[in-house]
Amino acid sequence: MAIPCFYLPELECDGVRVDLPETESAHALQSRRLKSGARINLINGRGLTGQAEIIKTTKRLVTVQVESVTSHVRSEPGLTIAVAMPKGDRQKVMVDMLTQLGVTTIIPLVSRYSVTNVKEAQIKKLQRLVIEACKQSQNPWFTEIAHPSSIAAVLDQAAAAYYANQGGDSISEYKNIEGPVTVLIGPEGGFSESEVDEFEKNEIASISVGQHILRTETAAIALASVFMSNDDG
Known part of the structure; x- marks a missing residue:
């Protein structure tokens, strides 16, 4: 026990x-x-x-x-997940699992097709969920729940960034990347054409975790599990 x-x-x-x-x-x-x-x-x-x-x-x-x-030294590479937050229990499951995986920061991403707006009271509830997830997994480092940000603001702060897209490069091509990484994940409606244009303008590569269209939280967890396994060699 x-x-x-x-x-x-x-x-x-x-x-x-x-x-x-x-x-x-x-x-x-x-x-x-x-x-x-x-x-x-x-x-x-x-x-x-x-x-x-x-x-x-x-x-x-x-x-x-x-x-x-x-x-304890924090696991590398540092990973930020900027994600258009799903609703209800799906949001809670995502935050719980990303915390257990050791994600450094979760940024609620403001996207054209976002289905929910994260308020200050909700951030506090998610922070409490982070504590419970760390206690359960005995992860010594809390995941930060940041304030909502636009795509432009996230890209401006990112050292290296990628965005999730079904037609993107295979995630396996990025297994050995070094340094802090930010991955942007849109809502289930996807990123808008203007948002994709913004990624291309900034030369942000797209990555995929498979041939199927995934729920937002599934994509976030799948991508995090690959990037957070990089420190295992």
């Missing part, structure tokens, strides 16, 4: 006693029903993991003794 993992933003060094945040304490007490003496893992979302023991519980708080802390 896997040791449960909890988010401790203050995690910095070993040999200290600290209270888990109230939301994390509630999870430990009510959902996991943990008691004094239980061993847990910790993450801070910025590359640190820890091992700890619960030494005290109250109705609302869990106090732990941090026994060891380990620093």
